[in-house]
Amino acid sequence: MIDKKSYINKLVQLKAPSVNNASAYAPSNIALCKYWGKKNLELNLPTTPSLSISLRDRGSHAKLSLASQNLLSINGVNALSDSPSFKRTFDFVNLFTSEKLAVHSRNTIPTAAGLASSASYFAALVMALNKIFDWQAPISTLSCLARLGSGSACRSLQHGFVKWFNCDDPWQSYGELMDIQWEELRIGLLIFDAKEKAILSRQAMLHTQKTSPFYQTWCENSRSDFVLLHKAIEQKNFTQMGETAEYNALSLHAVMLAARPAIIYSQPTTLQAVSKVHELRSAGVEVYLTQDAGPNLKLLFLKKDLNAIQAAFAELEVINPFSTVNLIDNGVS
Amino acid sequence: MIDKKSYINKLVQLKAPSVNNASAYAPSNIALCKYWGKKNLELNLPTTPSLSISLRDRGSHAKLSLASQNLLSINGVNALSDSPSFKRTFDFVNLFTSEKLAVHSRNTIPTAAGLASSASYFAALVMALNKIFDWQAPISTLSCLARLGSGSACRSLQHGFVKWFNCDDPWQSYGELMDIQWEELRIGLLIFDAKEKAILSRQAMLHTQKTSPFYQTWCENSRSDFVLLHKAIEQKNFTQMGETAEYNALSLHAVMLAARPAIIYSQPTTLQAVSKVHELRSAGVEVYLTQDAGPNLKLLFLKKDLNAIQAAFAELEVINPFSTVNLIDNGVS
Numbered sequence: 300m301i302d303k304k305s306y307i308n309k310l311v312q313l314k315a316p317s318v319n320n321a322s323a324y325a326p327s328n329i330a331l332c333k334y335w336g337k338k339n340l341e342l343n344l345p346t347t348p349s350l351s352i353s354l355r356d357r358g359s360h361a362k363l364s365l366a367s368q369n370l371l372s373i374n375g376v377n378a379l380s381d382s383p384s385f386k387r388t389f390d391f392v393n394l395f396t397s398e399k400l401a402v403h404s405r406n407t408i409p410t411a412a413g414l415a416s417s418a419s420y421f422a423a424l425v426m427a428l429n430k431i432f433d434w435q436a437p438i439s440t441l442s443c444l445a446r447l448g449s450g451s452a453c454r455s456l457q458h459g460f461v462k463w464f465n466c467d468d469p470w471q472s473y474g475e476l477m478d479i480q481w482e483e484l485r486i487g488l489l490i491f492d493a494k495e496k497a498i499l500s501r502q503a504m505l506h507t508q509k510t511s512p513f514y515q516t517w518c519e520n521s522r523s524d525f526v527l528l529h530k531a532i533e534q535k536n537f538t539q540m541g542e543t544a545e546y547n548a549l550s551l552h553a554v555m556l557a558a559r560p561a562i563i564y565s566q567p568t569t570l571q572a573v574s575k576v577h578e579l580r581s582a583g584v585e586v587y588l589t590q591d592a593g594p595n596l597k598l599l600f601l602k603k604d605l606n607a608i609q610a611a612f613a614e615l616e617v618i619n620p621f622s623t624v625n626l627i628d629n630g631v632s
Numbered sequence: 633m634i635d636k637k638s639y640i641n642k643l644v645q646l647k648a649p650s651v652n653n654a655s656a657y658a659p660s661n662i663a664l665c666k667y668w669g670k671k672n673l674e675l676n677l678p679t680t681p682s683l684s685i686s687l688r689d690r691g692s693h694a695k696l697s698l699a700s701q702n703l704l705s706i707n708g709v710n711a712l713s714d715s716p717s718f719k720r721t722f723d724f725v726n727l728f729t730s731e732k733l734a735v736h737s738r739n740t741i742p743t744a745a746g747l748a749s750s751a752s753y754f755a756a757l758v759m760a761l762n763k764i765f766d767w768q769a770p771i772s773t774l775s776c777l778a779r780l781g782s783g784s785a786c787r788s789l790q791h792g793f794v795k796w797f798n799c800d801d802p803w804q805s806y807g808e809l810m811d812i813q814w815e816e817l818r819i820g821l822l823i824f825d826a827k828e829k830a831i832l833s834r835q836a837m838l839h840t841q842k843t844s845p846f847y848q849t850w851c852e853n854s855r856s857d858f859v860l861l862h863k864a865i866e867q868k869n870f871t872q873m874g875e876t877a878e879y880n881a882l883s884l885h886a887v888m889l890a891a892r893p894a895i896i897y898s899q900p901t902t903l904q905a906v907s908k909v910h911e912l913r914s915a916g917v918e919v920y921l922t923q924d925a926g927p928n929l930k931l932l933f934l935k936k937d938l939n940a941i942q943a944a945f946a947e948l949e950v951i952n953p954f955s956t957v958n959l960i961d962n963g964v965s
Contacts, residue, residue, distance in 0.1 A: 512853050513846040513886065520845050549894050553846065556886035559879055563907075567900030574896075 303341055303447060306469060307394055310443055311434045316398060320364035321430030324626070325422030325455045326353040327408045329486060329597050331544035331589060332525045333551050334451050334463065336508040336518065343450040344472055346508070347521045348464045350528050351454045351474075352486060352620050357408040358455065359416065361423035363431050366401035373404050391421070391448045395428055409493030421448030422455035442473035449501075459620065460532055464525075479532055480621050485605060487586075487598035488616040491568040500592035503555065503562050511558040517550055541587030541599050548589040566594040572612070579611055636674055636780060639802060640727055643776055644767045649731060653697035654763030657959070658755030658788045659686040660741045662819060662922060662930050664877035665858045666884050667784050667796065669841040669851065676783045677805055679841070680854040681797045683861050684787045684807075685819060685953050690741040691788070692749065694756035696764050699734040706737050724754070724781045728761055742826035754781030755788035775806035782834075792953065793865055797858075812865055813954050818938060820919075820931035821949040824901040833925035836888065836895050844891040850883055874920030874932050881922040899927040905945070912944055 307313070328351035336346035369392075371378040371385045378385040388402055402424070406416050425445040429436055436444075438456050446453035453474045454461040460477040498506075508514055524547040531539035555562040565573075569590070576588045576598065584607045586600040598615070600608055609615055640646070661684035669679035702725075704711040704718050711718040721735055735757070739749050758778040762769055769777075771789050779786035786807045787794040793810040831839075841847055857880045864872035888895040898906075902923070909921045909931065917940045919933040931948070933941050942948055 512849050512883065513890070516845050516849055517890075546890075546892060546894075550845065550890040553886040553888075553890035556889065557846070557850075557879075557883040560910075561879075561882050563903070565903060567903050570896070570898060570900050570903055577893075 300339060300341065301469065303394060306342060307444065307447070310440050311395075311432075311436050313395060314432060316365055316396070316431050317433035318431055320362065321427045322360065322362035323423045323426035323430065324358060324360045325419045325426060325452075326355055326358035326458055327416065327419040328353045328451065328454045328461065329589060330451065330454070330591070331540065331599075332521060332528050332547050333591070334454075335504055335521075335551055335554075336514065337450065337504065338466055339469075342469045342472075343446045344469060345450055345463065345466050347518050348462065348466060348525045349451070349454070350460065350462045350525055350532075351451070352460055352484075353455065353458045354408070354486065354618050355458060355620055355622060356626055357488075357618060358406070358419035359423040360405045360407075361420065361427045362403040363424075363427045364401045364403075365431075366399050368399050370401040371404070372402070374406060387448075388424070391424070392428070394447070395432065409490060417449040418451040418455040421445045421452035424448065425452070426456065439473045439475075443469070446472065462525075462529065477529075477532060479535075481532075481535055482621050483602045484537075484620060485600050485602055486618040486620055487600065487608060487612065488618065489572055489596040489598065489612060489614065490616065491566060491572070491596075492594045498562055498564075498592070503592055506562065507555050507558050511554045513554045513557050517554045520550060521547060537585065537599075537601055541585065544589050544599060545587040548591075552590060564590065564593055569594045569596060572596050575611055579608070584608065584611075633672060633674065634802065636727060639675060640777065640780070643773050644728075644765075644769050646728060647765060649698055649729070649764050650766035651764055653695065654760045655693065655695035656756045656759035656763065657691060657693045658752045658759060658785075659688055659691035659791055660749065660752040661686045661784065661787045661794060663784065663787070663924070664873065664922060664932075665854060665861050665880050666924070667787075668837055668854075668884055668887075669847065670783070670837065671799055672802075675802045675805075676779050677802060678783055678796065678799050680851050681795065681799060681858045682784070682787070683793065683795045683858055683865075684784070685793055685817075686788065686791045687741070687819065687951050688791060688953055688955060689959055690821075690951060691739070691752035692756040693738045693740075694753065694760045695736040696757075696760045697734045697736075698764075699732050701732050703734040704737070705735070707739060720781075721757070724757070725761070727780070728765065733764075742823060750782040751784040751788040754778045754785035757781065758785070759789065772806045772808075776802070779805065795858075795862065810862075810865060812868075814865075814868055815954050816935045817870075817953060818933050818935055819951040819953055820933065820941060820945065821951065822905055822929040822931065822945060822947065823949065824899060824905070824929075825927045831895055831897075831925070836925055839895065840888050840891050844887045846887045846890050850887045853883060854880060870918065870932075870934055874918065877922050877932060878920040881924075885923060897923065897926055902927045902929060905929050908944055912941070917941065917944075 330349050330351045332350040334345050334349035338344045338346050369389050371388050422445045425441050442453040442456050454463050457476045461474040463474050465471040524543050527543045584604050589597050663682050663684045665683040667678050667682035671677045671679050702722050704721050755778045758774050775786040775789050787796050790809045794807040796807050798804040857876050860876045917937050922930050
């Protein structure tokens with residue numbers, strides 16, 4: 300298969316910057332059908348299709364400016380030039396240019412805590428690169444480029460439900476927006492631990508793929524989950540969507556629990572909240588959960604149950620993914 | 633396949649009681665390679681071979697006496713005649729006799745909390761039945777009979793490592809003692825919750841077998857785990873034994889987490905202790921865990937690490953499964 304550099308060269312015309320600076324915002328996204336495992340490491344082609352919902356105003360702002368030396372600040376704090384985030388950023392940026400750049404990023408969601416901060420970060424970065432180099436690339440191309448930075452970033456260029464279906468053809472493997480508005484849908488964030496996770500998802504993914512005896516079966520099931528979820532969303536069948544998303548997530552954590560050694564992202568507070576969600580559901584409040592590479596939970600529910608769910612979870616942050624209120628890009632501090 | 637009644641009739645000669653009362657003690661057992669799933673529901677033939685270590689003085693005392701009506705007391709409390717334990721006991725006892733019996737049982741381990749109390753109970757019951765009816769049956773036969781009451785009971789008739797290998801031939805499907813003494817081995821019980829579990833293991837087993845997409849793969853892996861464990865025990869290779877037992881247990885809980893709906897036996901305290909075990913191991917203290925159908929953990933370690941492990945877990949109950957101190961059967965109060 301084609302290498303990363305040649306791939307990029309076919310997607311955009313690399314050239315000198317058009318402007319001195321540019322900024323962009325990209326929302327974080329929560330996968331309802333998870334991306335977990337790679338078919339191709341060079342181009343981040345996934346093992347299975349995935350499907351996500353974007354988190355509107357929770358995401359990443361990225362501002363790029365031409366500079367005399369590479370610089371990265373995250374939430375106002377300069378990253379050391381030998382830090383993993385600095386290295387990861389400029390390994391990526393250097394695929395596109397030999398110019399030095401200052402990257403100022405600000406996340407409105409905790410960094411590296413299983414809240415898809417690297418997804419929104421690389422999506423925002425690519426959108427800002429598109430502006431500074433005036434590529435005028437369509438979203439599908441930018442999505443392919445963002446995918447190279449972090450697989451799930453390819454789903455973070457748009458608001459709403461985004462599917463990443465193609466696992467084989469690098470030219471078609473990008474996030475596609477579903478033409479669905481679901482005004483009643485709410486996402487609840489239960490953030491128990493906003494610290495960086497002990498095992499980054501990139502590593503956890505490879506470890507799972509390599510060592511968990513259940514991985515292959517999970518992949519087969521996840522392909523069916525994708526089809527079910529896609530249909531449930533098209534039909535706005537909340538029960539089907541919630542159940543499928545929850546099973547997809549729990550079975551992924553099961554796959555990780557069976558890895559050797561086991562990967563356990565849940566913390567005691569996670570388990571408490573899982574029980575509470577199941578109790579609420581038994582009591583007739585329709586709420587489902589999903590969990591990524593961290594201890595935090597994301598809840599899925601409908602507007603009508605907001606009060607009941609807020610009463611149960613005082614710390615809940617509620618997101619309306621289809622809000623019509625304008626997003627204000629207040630730039631990077 | 634043969635039905636339960638005919639099966640029993642071929643194993644023992646059913647007849648009138650020889651004495652008025654009899655009592656017996658059987659140890660509880662902790663499976664290092666789990667029994668989870670049935671190939672045959674009538675005769676409790678397992679899907680996979682299992683292997684356990686008996687818990688010496690933690691188990692069940694059963695005292696039987698001829699009576700004018702059936703009676704069951706558990707730890708000194710009479711069970712109602714429409715309670716599940718009464719029904720389960722006399723459904724079993726009635727397979728052997730039409731006499732009325734008073735059954736007084738006493739568990740030295742919490743009842744129905746994933747601590748194999750039904751295993752030791754049915755084993756003790758069968759041993760007491762053997763005495764009262766003077767069957768003079770060998771242990772292999774009593775093990776087959778105990779299996780009908782509760783699968784894992786067939787491993788509770790002896791002290792030490794017991795394997796239950798044969799999954800197909802009802803006449804050969806019994807617990808067999810391994811000829812191994814391992815004086816240094818210790819079992820630690822971490823009992824977080826001694827309440828009866830919400831989902832009994834019999835039900836959880838069937839639910840898992842029926843709905844978890846990972847069940848078949850777990851069975852295949854568990855067969856390999858059995859072979860590895862058997863060899864590790866013969867060679868007294870503690871690392872191999874501990875690692876295999878821990879993987880076998882965690883992957884079983886993974887299978888349950890992927891069931892639909894999910895079965896989660898862990899509680900917040902369980903997860904805390906799992907982390908602590910993993911931290912201890914990272915710090916060089918060789919301790920492994922196993923978990924059954926409940927939130928409690930069982931630790932495996934060697935005598936030399938007793939102090940370090942007791943320092944980490946104040947509530948630990950330590951069992952020396954190969955102690956040469958005589959067990960005192962102090963009967964049933």
